[in-house]
Amino acid sequence: MTEFLVRRFVRDYDNTDDAQVRTRYGLMASTVGICCNIILFCAKILVGLMVNSISVMADGFNNLSDAASSIIGFVGVKMAGKPADEEHPFGHGRLEYIAAFIVAFLVIEVGFSLFKTSLGKIFHPEEMVFKGISVFILLLSVCIKLWLAAFNRKLGKRIQSAVMKATAADSLGDVAATTAAMVSLLVYGIWGLNIDGIVGIMVSLVVMWAGVSIAKDTLAPLIGEPIDPRLYGEITGFVESYEGIIGSHDLIVHNYGPSRSMASIHAEVPNDVNVDDSHEVIDRIEREALKKFGIFLVIHMDPVETNNSRVMEFGCMVENVLKEVDARVSFHDFRMVEGRSRINLIFDLVFPREYDTEKREWLKEEIERRITEADKRCCLVITAESGFGVEK
Structure with missing residues (x-):
């Protein structure tokens, strides 16, 4: 299904380094998320009203917040895809991280609201009604959320999208929340025990934890994080592979959003080689690094004694x-x-x-x-x- 949607709605889907292609991926994923979550919200609110279950309705409102998150992700990806301009010479890529951070706060806020409502249900429980169709709808919801998690995780890795990875993590939290609500109904149906408020508390904690995890993952690139060790090795190995380069050090990568990075590195060259010759090698490395890694690389030349x-x-x-x-x-x-x-x-x-x-x-x-x-x-x-x- 994932590959069908990609091939159907993402033009030039193989060229994931292109900013416009990344935007198409993001818009398609957000649209799928909005549609699925609104359908799940309507179904769970209907079930919750039928059986008078706070945990089911809480899970439904969680899906509504996910739909809102998808809308924010939609807007964030769209804005992040804007090209560089006079006021933003490095582009707008970091808006995607900001969108994911807003999503995290929405998820935490929904979790906290559910926590307060569920706490009230513990002290003032209400009668529930067990219906088999309710369990079936919740089971179907779990299957849809598992697919959404796999869908967003796969696309998030493919285009290195913080929003999609955050959405995938949130979907897994929803799976746990819906499963808990389903268990609450089954316990009431089989043994007549009303644990709705307790399960609602558990659901709210899962939702809040998912929000905190998303916030941590999106704050890291905004504050500044070290370069991935694999990419570090690839770039230094690439630079040092050229004839006339003895070694390298002080590689620094500045992230301005997914697939929008600048880097600087010190390259060591023999001090008895003509400066123009070394400079020509440096220029060639910078040009070819842009083609290979999609990174604008600036190289500082360090002369080294070799004889x-x-x-x-x-x-x-x-x-x-x-x-x-x-x-x-x-x-x-x-x-x-x-x-x-x-x-x-x-x-x-x-x-x-x-x-x-x-x-x-x-x-x-x-x-x-x-x-x-x-x-x-x-x-x-x-x-x-x-x-x-x-x-x-």
């Missing part, structure tokens, strides 16, 4: 000291200025992000102590920093 045996000797000494002190600490931009009685070693130290100031200071002092013990002429000029990606 001076003295510089390489001291560079190896620093590398060995780091391995002895802490293998997770790395260095780059190594330079050496040698005088008659003093050798300046200049380099950047990269610490893991979780290291606190005290630990960094201790490591820095320990590295300086060991290097000066190996050669008393050494004077270290160290710039300490944290990595923005993953450790190599």
Whole structure:
């Protein structure tokens, strides 16, 4: 069914890197969600009124909130697909994250309202009526929601959509909520026990938890999160695969929405190669990175000594000291200025992000102590920093 809908309503569906194709995916998914949730809302409200069940009606209003969420997602995807303009030179892609965040708040608000209503039902229970058709409708609802969860998760992964992934998670929460409401009816029908209010509380907690989870997932890219380790390896490996590039470091990726990223990286080149030749290689990498990854990559060129045996000797000494002190600490931009009685070693130290100031200071002092013990002429000029990606 998913592939049928994609082929029927998404033109050029294979080109998922294209912003317009992503928008078509989002609009199609939102329309499907709106239609399914409105149908489920009407069916559950009818069932809830028939059997006088707060948990069933609560689940129905949860579906109504899902329909509203789909409408917000529809608007968010549509606005996120707008091209860059003078006031927004990086496009409008982050509006999709904002739409998902609004969805999260709606889900939490609905869950809290259901919690209050269900609490009242515990203290003031009302008679219920058991009907077999009610259980059948709820079972059908579970099947539809399971399909919607799989539908949105599949499309969300395909186009890297935060809204679709949030909707998939919300649908799984709905499955739990509807199952609980169905269990409440079955318990009343078989044993005559009215646990409607208690089940309503459980449903509301599931709904609120789904909202909190969606909020956490959508806040991460808005605040700024580290690059995916797989993509980090792909980009650095791609850059370092070119002839004339010795190594790379300091890869930073800025996310301006799904499939809208900019990145910068430092590429190390031999310092005895003509600058124009190295610059030509850098330009080619930037152009081909845009084609391969869809990322606008800016490369800073770092000249590195490759033929001076003295510089390489001291560079190896620093590398060995780091391995002895802490293998997770790395260095780059190594330079050496040698005088008659003093050798300046200049380099950047990269610490893991979780290291606190005290630990960094201790490591820095320990590295300086060991290097000066190996050669008393050494004077270290160290710039300490944290990595923005993953450790190599």
